[in-house]
Amino acid sequence: MSITVVLDPEGQPQELPDGADAATLFRDRREVLVARVNGELVDLATTLNDGDLVEPVTAEDPDGLAVLRHSCAHVLAQAVQQVDPDAKLGIGPPIQDGFYYDFDVDRPFTPEDLAELEKRMTAIIKSGQRFSRRVVTDDEARTELEFQPYKLLLIQSKGGSDASAEPDSEIMEVGGSALTMYDNVDRRDQTVWTDLCRGPHVPTTRHIPANAFKLMRTAAVYWMSDEHNPQLQRIYGTAWPNKDQLREHLTFLAEAAKRDHRRLGAELDLFSFPEQIGSGLPVFHPKGGLIRKELEDYSRRRHEESGYEFVYSPHITKAGLFETSGHLDWYAEGMYPPMHLDAETDGEGNVRKPGQDYYLKPMNCPMHNLIFDSRGRSYRELPLRLFEFGSVYRYEKSGVVHGLTRARGFTQDDAHIYCTPEQMPAELADLLSFVLDLLRDYGLDDFYLELSTRDPAKSVGGEAEWEQATEALRSAAEAQGLELVTDPGGAAFYGPKISVQAKDAIGRYWQMSTIQVDFQLPERFGLEYTAADGSRQRPVMIHRALFGSIERFFAVLLEHYNGAFPPWLAPVQVVGVPVSDAHVDYLAEVASQMRARGIRVEIDSGSDRMPKKIRNATRAKVPFIMIAGDEDQAAGAVSFRMRDGTQDNGIPVADAIERVVEVIESKAQV
RNA sequence: GCCGCCUUAGCUCAGUCGGCAGAGCGACGCACUCGUAAUGCGUAGGUCGACGGUUCGAUUCCGUCAGGCGGCUCCA
Numbered sequence: 001m002s003i004t005v006v007l008d009p010e011g012q013p014q015e016l017p018d019g020a021d022a023a024t025l026f027r028d029r030r031e032v033l034v035a036r037v038n039g040e041l042v043d044l045a046t047t048l049n050d051g052d053l054v055e056p057v058t059a060e061d062p063d064g065l066a067v068l069r070h071s072c073a074h075v076l077a078q079a080v081q082q083v084d085p086d087a088k089l090g091i092g093p094p095i096q097d098g099f100y101y102d103f104d105v106d107r108p109f110t111p112e113d114l115a116e117l118e119k120r121m122t123a124i125i126k127s128g129q130r131f132s133r134r135v136v137t138d139d140e141a142r143t144e145l146e147f148q149p150y151k152l153l154l155i156q157s158k159g160g161s162d163a164s165a166e167p168d169s170e171i172m173e174v175g176g177s178a179l180t181m182y183d184n185v186d187r188r189d190q191t192v193w194t195d196l197c198r199g200p201h202v203p204t205t206r207h208i209p210a211n212a213f214k215l216m217r218t219a220a221v222y223w224m225s226d227e228h229n230p231q232l233q234r235i236y237g238t239a240w241p242n243k244d245q246l247r248e249h250l251t252f253l254a255e256a257a258k259r260d261h262r263r264l265g266a267e268l269d270l271f272s273f274p275e276q277i278g279s280g281l282p283v284f285h286p287k288g289g290l291i292r293k294e295l296e297d298y299s300r301r302r303h304e305e306s307g308y309e310f311v312y313s314p315h316i317t318k319a320g321l322f323e324t325s326g327h328l329d330w331y332a333e334g335m336y337p338p339m340h341l342d343a344e345t346d347g348e349g350n351v352r353k354p355g356q357d358y359y360l361k362p363m364n365c366p367m368h369n370l371i372f373d374s375r376g377r378s379y380r381e382l383p384l385r386l387f388e389f390g391s392v393y394r395y396e397k398s399g400v401v402h403g404l405t406r407a408r409g410f411t412q413d414d415a416h417i418y419c420t421p422e423q424m425p426a427e428l429a430d431l432l433s434f435v436l437d438l439l440r441d442y443g444l445d446d447f448y449l450e451l452s453t454r455d456p457a458k459s460v461g462g463e464a465e466w467e468q469a470t471e472a473l474r475s476a477a478e479a480q481g482l483e484l485v486t487d488p489g490g491a492a493f494y495g496p497k498i499s500v501q502a503k504d505a506i507g508r509y510w511q512m513s514t515i516q517v518d519f520q521l522p523e524r525f526g527l528e529y530t531a532a533d534g535s536r537q538r539p540v541m542i543h544r545a546l547f548g549s550i551e552r553f554f555a556v557l558l559e560h561y562n563g564a565f566p567p568w569l570a571p572v573q574v575v576g577v578p579v580s581d582a583h584v585d586y587l588a589e590v591a592s593q594m595r596a597r598g599i600r601v602e603i604d605s606g607s608d609r610m611p612k613k614i615r616n617a618t619r620a621k622v623p624f625i626m627i628a629g630d631e632d633q634a635a636g637a638v639s640f641r642m643r644d645g646t647q648d649n650g651i652p653v654a655d656a657i658e659r660v661v662e663v664i665e666s667k668a669q670v
Numbered sequence: 671g672c673c674g675c676c677u678u679a680g681c682u683c684a685g686u687c688g689g690c691a692g693a694g695c696g697a698c699g700c701a702c703u704c705g706u707a708a709u710g711c712g713u714a715g716g717u718c719g720a721c722g723g724u725u726c727g728a729u730u731c732c733g734u735c736a737g738g739c740g741g742c743u744c745c746a
Contacts, residue, residue, distance in 0.1 A: 109674085111674095217674095219741030220674070221673085233673080234673095236740095273738090275737050279736085279737065334745085362746080394745090397671050397745095399742080400743080406745070493746075577706085580705090581704090608708085609703085610703095610706070611704090611707065611708070613707095616707085618706095619707080627706070639706085645706085
């Protein structure tokens, strides 16, 4: 007897003995880790049937790499249990770039533990254990896993072997068509370790490259991500098809760390977080302030041109406003606690005047609503676009504060647009174009859009209006021709949202602008306009921030450019370096001509030698280093050295100035 | 907020098995007058994050707090 299977993707029929498995088919190809049989990812030990469509899957395939990483997680868990046989196992899935495994252990892991575990993992990998799949009944599993409470919970919550539940990306243990255990069998056929797992796995631990994995860090996590559950200790690891790819990944991480905005901010003297002010509350130094001012000035100009009106509002307000807006119901936890003011008591301690609570504002919208509502509004005024660089304060939990990207005090480039329901679709479409255009001007040009839809458990407002707004957002998004992903249930309680995700220079995506439709606030504030027919109508309100927060946007650009801002944003655009002291006056004269054209130029007249000055200016990432010595001076010229080290000598002064001006005005990068 | 780690000169970091500390860079001064990423010499600069405790003695050990880092949760 024999069977015939079809090899994918070549489409080659292949004859095999009856009962053959995929491993037989690929026995000469060690790089094959698993197989895709009729579209389903399975172990190579899976028995094939006549007519199966079989595709080899290697670590170069994303699915294959995930299997490799998942198997590596098993090796980690085995190593942990070698050290601590009482360690209780949580879940251990593959993730972006690696894997993790959660453990309930008496003592958190230390960096020394990780080094020890890595050694043991290497030994396990080299021992060549086979991953052997075994189908079990629920009862058998429960007996075997008697001392693994978390695995028991998984069986229970996922319904065991008859689970029809969708496979969960995070939970690799259960969720297949049957409940399975994976035995690690050593070369003497002894089962040395076992884990509940739906698989699949690589054939043997030898298929995990022993020199291409690394344990990265530890973390405490809540079981099932719920803070009411017990805390487990997680170990994160990374694993790759080969040593070179591991090295490449580690290099990438080092590169990302080098351009961390917190580090660049200190190095380039842009901003700081003085401890005396408080966690998450930044101050901008002159150079950072200049960049920020350029960002803001350009934004202001574009907003003016696009029909926005500028408003200003205070930083604190009485509690009543946030009662009206609903913030105190929905968001009090994220707000700084109130200041209680103006209370008066008499001599006996009786309250004569109850006083008032004042809150720092976490959002600008309630204030803008009051501006809308300050007088009767006509349909002729709509869309009314109110814009403010509004500083807000949010009491972020201490563990989440993170440089400028997650601060407690920050400034939103916040606008609220009031329009009729009929105007909404066109307004949203224009808005999105405006936002994307502006982001491109700042140097970000690779985007995708994310549409966050209603979470029924956490929302207000009617089904129909949500539907209408969501569709309006969707069609505005689709009109951009960009990739659109949906984030089901990700919307805020008051309305659906589109966010723009922008890719930076090293391939990371950042959530930038958000555009959010709100039915709730116009209702709560009783906002109205008079329609053409004289009736009172409720406007639709759109919240939108382009930068999100200026601080955060600043941080993203800083990392995107690695501190080397394009000249229009560079705090110092030109540094003059004299070859010797004798050329300082000449450069100063050129500099004053440049200043007259609005160029930010400094002359380094210090006592350093010329190469040192060039080094300093290079490290400050100044776009143009303007050098002048005898030759340049005699020719009425200067020489430019650019950030990449390229050199252009003997440029006539007038041409040099034009060149800088041109680059600044065109917002080009150099 | 939770878990772990960390905090020594402006910055990056040594160091003290408990006897009050060092380097490089930076700053400042002097000399050098110099053509593309560090000229040389010198000077100043630290209540070793804060407060308590243990100790004859604490920067070092313990505790609390503040700030930071990596995760978790959160990101309206």
